[in-house]
Amino acid sequence: MENPFIQKVLVVVTLILALGYLVSKYFLPKKKKSDKDCGNGNCGC
Amino acid sequence: MxxxxxxxxxxxxxxxxxxxxxxxxxxxxxxxxxxxxxxxxxxxxxxxxxxxxxxxxxxxxxxxxxxxxxxxxxxxxxxxxxxxxxxxxxxxxxxxxxxxxxxxxxxxxxxxxxxxxxxxxxxxxxxxxxxxxxxxxxxxxxxxxxxxxxxxxxxxxxxxxxxxxxxxxxxxxxxxxxxxxxxxxxxxxxxxxxxxxxxxxxxxxxxxxxxxxxxxxxxxxxxxxxxxxxxxxxxxxxxxxxxxxxxxxxxxxxxxxxxDVNQAKDLRSKLDRILTHKIYGYLIFFLILLVIFQAIYDWSAIPMEFIDSTFAQFSEWTKNALPAGDFTSLLAEGIIPGLGGIVIFIPQIAFLFLFIAILEESGYMSRVVFLMDKIMRRFGLSGKSIVPLISGTACAIPAIMATRNIESWKERLITILVTPFTTCAARLPVYLIIISLVIPEGSFLGLGYQALTLMLLYLIGFGSAVFSAYLLNKVLKIQSKTFFVVEMPNYKLPLFKNVALTVLEKTKSFVVGAGKIILAISIVLWVLASYGPGENFNNAEKIVSQKFQKDNLNESELSKKIASHKLEHSFIGIAGHAIEPAIRPLGYDWKIGIAIVSSFAAREVFVGTLATIYSVGSDDEETIKNRMAGEVNPILGGPLFNFASGISLLLFYAFAMQCMSTLAIVKRETNSWKWPAYQLVVMTALAYLVALASYQFLK
Incomplete structure (x- = not known):
């Protein structure tokens, strides 16, 4: 881990994972949890 | 036959x-x-x-x-x-x-x-x-x-x-x-x-x-x-x-x-007569709130200090134990302080949910609902609206979903629109850290000023919700009429298992839910604060050394000046300075501005963001609170977090609509982007104006 290059690579990987999580949380449509029909106001329960 | x-x-x-x-x-x-x-x-x-x-x-x-x-x-x-x-x-x-x-x-x-x-x-x-x-x-x-x-x-x-x-x-x-x-x-x-x-x-x-x-x-x-x-x-x-x-x-x-409860002769009815009385009922509820907020402060002080210093030591240990480099800095200055910014609030959040669970389990909460119904009606809400408003103290998302049992569309819409004003658990970390910095520790009649301030903020949240409901009731031209009948459960001693499970589940969902977002944002913020474009960032050591050549600074002072210079010229520093003119009249510096912008996704990110920004480049083993207390106002001098800027920040967070998940749920429940957009614009503008007015008045 003393190699600065490896440390930089680890930072980039961590950053990509963090950005990926934030994008999937706030910008990608969520998967419906079940097919149960909840009427018009489908709550996805 | x-x-x-x-x-x-x-x-x-x-x-x-x-x-x-x-x-x-x-x-x-x-x-x-x-x-x-x-x-x-x-x-x-x-x-x-x-x-x-x-x-x-x-x-x-x-x-x-x-x-x-x-x-x-x-x-x-x-x-x-x-x-x-x-x-x-x-x-x-x-x-x-x-x-x-x-x-x-x-x-x-x-x-x-x-x-x-x-x-x-x-x-x-x-x-x-x-x-x-x-x-x-x-x-x-x-x-x-x-x-x-x-x-x-x-x-x-x-x-x-x-x-x-x-x-x-x-x-x-x-x-x-x-x-x-x-x-x-x-x-x-x-x-x-x-x-x-x-x-x-x-x-x-x-x-x-x-x-x-x-x-x-x-x-x-x-x-x-x-x-x-x-x-x-x-x-x-x-x-x-x-x-x-x-x-x-x-x-x-x-x-x-x-x-006619006045004619009833059983113990439950006698208790109901007192707890739902038109004067004593409210008085008792108010006293219960005072006791709860005082206890939240008194009981959680020691575990909070322990968590805060543990994270500071852990961060320092990581820095010393791992080989020096970017990833080690990310762990020690980004991830650990960011997570510390949420874990520190576990004791207070757990105590809050403990009291709410006891009130619900004992059957008292239904009496509060009944009591509040009398007030709610005057403001165009139904008694059923109190359930979302009270559960909004945990999180606005389930609270808004709980409006589904309100039959009248107008009352439901108003409840959806005003529920985000109630003080949710995500606001708590912001309130607690700012209160601890700007409100003195003294007490009045045995009640701490800090606990009273926290209770006041909860009342401001509830009052804003009710007042906004009153205005919306006048503005929205939708005809409707509903009835409210609440079934009062019997009083009972709360079951330890039920209360413990509720506290555990609610605290866990807050920490895990918020923790993941804070962890991710801490990583992004650390990268933005640790790298920057141009000569000013890349040659920071040379520029600062030349600038302070005559001052004979020792090594520690010089490295602090270099870290500060790098932060100011990092990506986040450039972005922070760009928004500074808009937030300066509110008493904030660019670092607070970045914390506000990053917490637009979720309020609880605010403390984690500041913890990360203040940790970048710092060599000291310091707690989050001490780092914030040590910040100096770059223009006026003196502490950055003083009474005027602290109150301004508290009021900003009391009114601001800073939760993307809530906006998404409002869109789903109203089937339109119109209402969440309205919420975002009105609440943010209101938060800005109130924070501006309070700072200008108090400074």
Whole structure:
């Protein structure tokens, strides 16, 4: 881990994972949890 | 030869139905199973007079004819199948005098099947005790039935019930609710398709998934194939039916039933008289709130200090134990302080949920709902709105979903729009850290200033919600009217297991839910704060060394100056300086500005962001609080977090709509982007103006 290059690579990987999580949380449509029909106001329960 | 009729005893669970069955049949009873299923079937013989005997069936307890279990299926299958040998000539609906409203839902459904139905109101001996009086002729007229007031405990009224059963042929079989009221167009089509069938029976056949026996299977299949509505639409209509029934029941009970708690003699009623009193009730609630907020502060001080210093030590240890480099800095200055910014609040959040769980478990929260209903109505909200507003103290998302049981669209919309004003758990970390920095630790009459400030912020949140509701009620031109009846549970000692599970589950969901976002944002912020474009960032050491060459700074002071210079010229520093003109009038510097912008996604990110920004480049083992306390206002000098800027920040977070998940849920519940956009713009503008005014006034 003393190699600065490896440390930089680890930072980039961590950053990509963090950005990926934030994008999937706030910008990608969520998967419906079940097919149960909840009427018009489908709550996805 | 004596004639025999069939009687079905039906009722909600725990209404004393089996006691009525025993009183009617005595020892003439037998227990078996319904064919093919393991649901117990109790039947017996009751002698009514010399020529008339009754075959009595005690059917399983059910809350409505909307079946959700095998037991409930048995009731519906029998009532819909006239060819069944047990099909009742008369139904006796057994209800409990203390829960008449809930019991009448089932009664009205059975009545609408046009079967002669008697209402037996059990536990009548408790009416005096509970201060309940019933206008029996009024109820009989409007429910189109005959009523027997009985007490199986005192063995009264059973003979009256038998007399009513004997004369069942004289009873009206007129329905309580016309089925077509549920949806006129749909029921007209149904009537045309099946002209000889009872509409409500058809409706139950279509909506209930039950077995109807061989005899009329063909006919039932034909009805089942009548598909002009989707499953979802049918469910919506079922909800509409329940609402219509409760509206009918509320109207009847408004005159037919009087509950005078002042006349009640039991302990519960005595407690209710005090806890829901128009003056003492509010006073007691206010005192309980004071005790809760004081306890949150007193009890959590030691664990919070422990967590804070543990994270600071852990961060320092990581820096020393791992090889120096970018990733080590990310761990020590980004991830660990960021996570510390959320973990530190676990004690206070757990104590808050502990008190809320105890109040709910003990039955007191229902009294608060009742108490608040009186205030809510004046502001255009229904009593049901208090449930979302109170649960909003945990999180606005489930609170907004809880508005689904508000029948009136206008009241529901107003509740959805104002719920984000209530102080959710995500605001708590922001409040707690700022209060600890700017409000002195002294006390007044044993109540700490910090606890009082926190309580005041909760009251500001609640007051803003109610005041906004009042304004929206005036502005929104939607006509509506609803009723509110709350069922008061009995008082009971909270079960340790239930309370512990609630605290554990709520705290866990807050920490895990918020923790993931904070971890991710801390990583991004650290990268933005640790790298930057241009000469100013890349040659920071050289520039700072030249600049302070004459000052003879020691190594530690010089490295602090370099870290500060790098931060100012990092990506985040450039962005922070760009927004600084907008936030400077509020008393904030660019670092607070970055924390506000990053917490637009979720409020709880604020503390983690500041913890990360203040940690970048720092060599000291410092707690989050100490780092924030040490920040200096770059223009005015003195502490950055002073009374004026602290109050300004507290008020900004009290009003600002900083939660993307809440906006998404409002969009889903209102089926429009208009309302969340309105919320975002109005709440942010209000937060900015209030924060601006407070800072300019207090500075």
């Amino acid at each position: 004596s004639k025999q009729i069939n009687i079905a005893l039906i009722g909600n669970p725990n209404t004393g139905k089996t006691s009525v069955f025993n009183a009617l049949t005595g020892l003439n009873q037998q227990v078996g199973n319904y064919p093919g299923i393991t649901v117990e079937k109790k039947e017996g013989i009751c002698k009514l007079d010399r020529n008339l005997k009754a075959h009595v069936i005690d059917l399983p307890g059910t809350y409505s004819l909307n079946a959700s279990s095998l037991d409930e299926n048995v009731v519906i299958e029998l009532l819909l199948n006239r060819n069944d040998k047990d099909f009742p000539d008369v139904v006796v609906v057994v209800s409990d005098v203390e829960n008449l409203k809930r019991n009448l839902l089932l009664f009205t459904q059975i009545k609408d099947l046009e079967i002669p139905t008697i209402l037996a109101i059990n536990m009548a001996d408790r009416m005096d005790y509970k201060g309940i009086s019933l206008d029996i002729p009024y109820l009989e007229e409007h429910l189109k039935t005959k009523i027997a007031l009985i007490s199986t405990r005192k063995k009264t009224g059973i003979e009256d019930l038998k007399a009513l059963i004997e004369n069942y042929k004289e009873m009206s079989s007129e329905p309580c609710l016309k089925a077509s009221e549920i949806d006129n167009d749909y029921f007209n089509k149904l009537r045309k398709a099946f002209p000889n069938q009872l509409l409500y029976k058809l409706w139950l056949v279509i909506t209930q998934d039950v077995n109807f026996g061989k005899t009329n299977r063909k006919e039932i299949n034909a009805i089942n194939s009548f598909k002009t509505k989707t499953k979802g639409d049918l469910k919506r209509l079922q909800q509409k039916e329940t609402i219509k029934r409760y509206q009918f029941i509320n109207n009847v009970l408004k005159i037919g039933q009087t509950i």
